[in-house]
Amino acid sequence: MDRPKLPPSLRHQLVEIEPSREGAVKYFPCDVVLKTGERVDCVYLISLADYLKLWRFYPDRGRDKGYLEVEDIASIADSRFRLPAKFANILHACGESGMGYIIFTVEFRTGFKQAYVTGDVGDDFVRYPDGLGKEDVVGVTPHAGRDMEHINGQKYSWCVFSE
Secondary structure (H helix, E strand, C coil), rough: CCEECCCHHHHHHHHHCCCCCCCCCCEEEEEECCCCCCCEEEEEEHHHHHHEEEEECCCCCHHHHHHCCCCHHHEECCCECCCCCHHHHHHHHCCEEECCEEEEHHHHECCCCCEEEEECCCCCCCCCCCCCHHHHECCCEEEEHHHHHHEEEECCCEEEECC
């Protein structure tokens, strides 16, 4: 059960995106445009080998299950909703805050702090407060923010490709 390789045009776009890492596994938090013209935000592009290291089973297929097919993608861009990789890597290294979730705070250059809660994966993607974005992030604190009003993580999809 193999997945298609990325065509050269998409591979060229993907190498421009800094992946986040969980050990040896590389995640590419992307926003994609499908060949239909539809934009899909918050998509993890990941190699089949890395997906199997992470989950130890083959990925599902079907958009209704949260999976996009390589053949349907027209273009890939760095996600506007992602945390910068150096901060996402901190969260990936810390593990869950509780059974099936991660809570963390993001600090912005303005001094504002926002708490987020995500599932055990998906901490790369956040809803930024109005007027702030990934370029404004200056730090993250894992397992913090239980005493703050939090924002739930973004809904995300997977796109698994062969190397």
